[in-house]
Amino acid sequence: MTFSNRRRQLLRAGAAGMAGLSLPLAFEGRVFAAQAGVLSVAIPSNPQTLDPINQPNHDVMAINQLIFENLVGIDARGQRVPQLARAWTISPDKLTYTFDLQRGVNFQNGQPFTSADVKYSFDYVLNPANKAFRRPFWTVIDSVSTPDANTAVIRLKRPYRPLLDYMSKYMGIFPVGSREQHPADYFKQTPIGVGTGPAIFVQSKANDFVELKRNPAYWGKGEPHWDKVVFRIIPEESSRLASLMSDQTQIISAPPAQTFAQIRTSAGLAGDSRPSPTSPLMMCLNHRKAPFDDPAFRRAVSLVLDRGKICRDLCYGAVKASSMPFAPESQWYDASSAGSLAFNLEQARAALKSSKYASGASFDLLYVQPAYLIDTSSTALFIQAQLASLGVRVNLRPLDFGQMISQVLVGNHAAALTGFIAPPEPTYLLNALFRPTESLWKASGYESAELLKLIDDSYRVDDPAALKPILAKLQQVLARDCPAVWIGALEVQNLWRSNVKDFQVNTGFSLKLDNVYLAKA
Known part of the structure; x- marks a missing residue:
């Protein structure tokens, strides 16, 4: 079946679904x-x-964020706001965070909230024996102390700019002793x-x-x-x-x-709708599996993708085309690096010819079905067709979200087409995918001391003017090594x-x- 014929079938199916919208919807025999x-x-x-400390799914975060809270929150526009901490200060060396806690807060069981609960929660997450999925976000913490009931002090091993941003999504505060009591x-x-x-x-x-x-x-x-x-x-x-x-x-x-x-x-x-400039639609590539062990092949895949057509005609504007992990409108976007991986069929053929897979290759591409964040079925078909023009065979494997993420987390894939959600912080996903100690590293297997040094350098600065050149150098490394294939930045729609x-x-x-x-x- 050709891509165009398959796409017409998908669109007809969508139209058929729209035709029945006036009918009541039953859930397991009930109508709500x-x-x-x-x-x-x-x-x-x-x-x-x-x-919350084990939550991998951003849809479900809407549930646990109503039950649990954090020291710091993020508002709808991505700005830090007080939550269980009503204010905070950061020491000049960026190693000590002092939180002034809200007064009059109780847990839902009636137990008063104090700094002891903050220490207990972070200590629990940091204990390797508890195997918290989100533990890697917090290993930079050296200690948590409680000078008094209304003050919590977090001391870091090294500067870590995104500490407050990550609190909003990847942490929760729970009562002292609650993990042992239940x-x-x-x-x-x-x-x-x-x-x-x-x-x-x-x-x-x-x-x-x-x-x-x-x-x-x-x-x-x-x-x-x-x-x-x-x-x-x-x-x-x-x-x-x-x-x-x-x-x-x-x-x-x-x-x-x-x-x-x-x-x-x-x-x-x-x-x-609202842009999420650090949340990409991308192909996550496993460098430990052929053919993605070859950077020239990865470059060929990136160059053959017409991102403008994908985002305009298949994603209907819900993705903004970009070959870098940031939206073009983002302050962090490096146009030069992005341009070096823009759609160019001639350069794609040359890159493939220079790879060890010049005579062709094949791989399985996982994608989520039913849709997660955005329907990628048409995009997967288009990628299959574009790579076929290079003589590369793509075998499409639709999986539900739970099945796909379980495969990707352990590196049991060659390539996966998916959306990744990031807080309004530019290095979250890059660190998670490309640092060997992080939870998503097995999804890529990419190792680069140069990239990790740039990420660590970015943690030491808060000023946007100082951060931008570091991120530009970081994107130059991404453009050179092609550790992943970015398609564009997701738009949130509700x-x-x-x-x-x-x-x-x-x-x-x-x-x-x-x-x-x-x-x-």
Whole structure:
């Protein structure tokens, strides 16, 4: 089947899905209707865990960020804001962070929140025996001390600029002793009473829903504005959209990109998008497997991709074309490095000819289906067709998100087409993928002392003017070695019912729901 014929089939299937949008949507034999005070939200992915220190899924972070809180938060626009710390100071040598904690905060079990809980939480994550998935983010911490109940001091081994940014997503504060008091799966499956957030866990059913209720004693006065929030697990794009159109859900993540512009203006609905300039759509390449052990072959793959066509015609503007890990509009983007990997069929053929796979190669390309963040099925087909023009065979292997991420995390893949979500910090994904001690390194197997030194150099500076030239040098290394193939920067898109008020699209993709309310009819 040709790419163009297959794409027409996909588009016809999408149109067929749109045709049934007026029908009620059933979940395992039940039909959920809108209820007063109940906010219903549709996400694509089934939670593997609700524990923030082990959470790999940004859709599900919307759930655990309502249960758990952190010292520092990130607002919808990517700016740092106070959370459990009402203020903080950083020492001149950038090694000591002193946090002035909020007063009058209790955990959902009634236990008062103090600096002892901060120390306990970080000490737990840092203990290798606890095998926290997010532990690598925090190994830079040398010690956590508690001068008094309202002050926590974190001392670092070396400067680490993104410390505060990572707190917002990859950490949670929980009560002293709580990990020992509860069974091993408690935080994963039923984290009742162990957070300070605006929502309390009620119940869940795999592949169906997660239900939370309003925390009546929440320290953030006046929030939340709903009595209950129910997360519906709806993997299919068309089904999520159908649930919104029929008012069985009020907010959906990852709407179909091809219909987003049209649907957002429909009566009774609203929608918006926001750039996530450090969150790329990319091909993650395993350097320990042929043919990606050859940098010339990796360069050929990058040069043969017409990113403009992919982003315009297949992603419908939900991705901004870029051959670097930053959007072209980002302050960190290096146009010269990006230009050296721009679509050029002649240069792609020359790069392939200079590789050890000049006579051709084949590899499996994993991609997520049903869609995660954005539907990549058409993009995978287009990549297959473009590489076929070089004599390279691509075998497409669709997997659901859980299956794919489990393969990628252990390096059991040659290439994977996926979106990666990053906080508004330029080195998060590069460090995670390309540093051997990090959680995603097996996904690439790439080693470069030069790149790691540049990342470490970037940690020592806060001033954008000083950071930019470091990141430019870093992108020059990426352009030379081609450790991954970047396609573009993702745009966050959401749709919601018009009676949903104060909802803001979050540049970090996870839905921010604490201050949302439903207007009365």
